[in-house]
Every structure is written in C-alpha cells, then in structure tokens.
Amino acid sequence: MSGKKRIGVIFGGQSSEHEVSRVSAQSVISNLDKNKYEVVMIGITREGKWLAYEGPIEKLSTGEWQTIAETNRVSIGKPVQTGDFNSAREILRVSGAERKGKKIDIAFPVLHGANGEDGTIQGLFELADIPYVGCGVLGSILA
DSSP states (O other): OTTOEEEEEEEEOSSTTHHHHHHHHHHHHHHSOTTTEEEEEEEEOTTOOEEEEOSOTHHHHHSTHHHHHTTOBEEEOOOOOBTTBSSSOOOEEEOSSSOSOBOOSEEEEEOOSTTTSSSHHHHHHHHTTOOBSSOOHHHHHHO
C-alpha cells in the first residue's frame, strides 16, 4: 500500500437527500490526492444496506453503483485482534466473495439529511472507535 492512508468515503443513505450525497461523494473522491490516499467507497442504499463499491466513480451520480455493489455487504465494528491484525484496525467486514475484511484509517461521511448530519453516523463511528472527518456527535446535533 506504500504508506497511503485509506479513506472510507460513506455516501447515499436513507434520507431524501440520497442523490445529493452521491453527487457530493463523487466530487470528494475525484478531488482526493490519489498519491496520498486510497479511497474505499461505501454506499448506503435507500433501504439501509451498506455496500462496498469498487467501480468507476461516474456511476455514483447515476445510481448504477448499487447494482454493481449488491453482493458486497458491509458491517462496521471494533478492531479484531488476531494473529493477522496486531497493529491494524479491521473495521469493515465485507461479505463479498473474495474479502473477509477491509481496513480504513479514517471515515469520511458524505451523507446529507437524517442519519448523516444529525450526529447519528458520528455516534456510530464513536462507538466503533473509528476516526472520522467532520464535527463530533454534539456539534452535529447542534448544527
């Protein structure tokens, strides 16, 4: 991985601003320095399923990403300490065919509306001990 930080960009969600979030995520991802960061795209469907997506970012704004990512379910949890993970944080478990887990260094939520801007997702990251970009829980609630 050559020292690149892995950023988990979280987009979509169940709010009425689902499409806006996808377009915002596409903009964020296209502007991240690929020499410094490896992007892990994590979309939340309108039904609330978390999916890992590895296709072209252009498909975020059209909604086609969801069909492509449908078999890559994601769950979030605390680090698992096993012989394989002594120093790295395993925070994403993907149920796709080839991956048992995926690590990110920081979450970058690009969610709008309910569950994205109200402290909910920030609280989830706090409980799971996942560093994230943006305001904390209280700041998000008050904003």
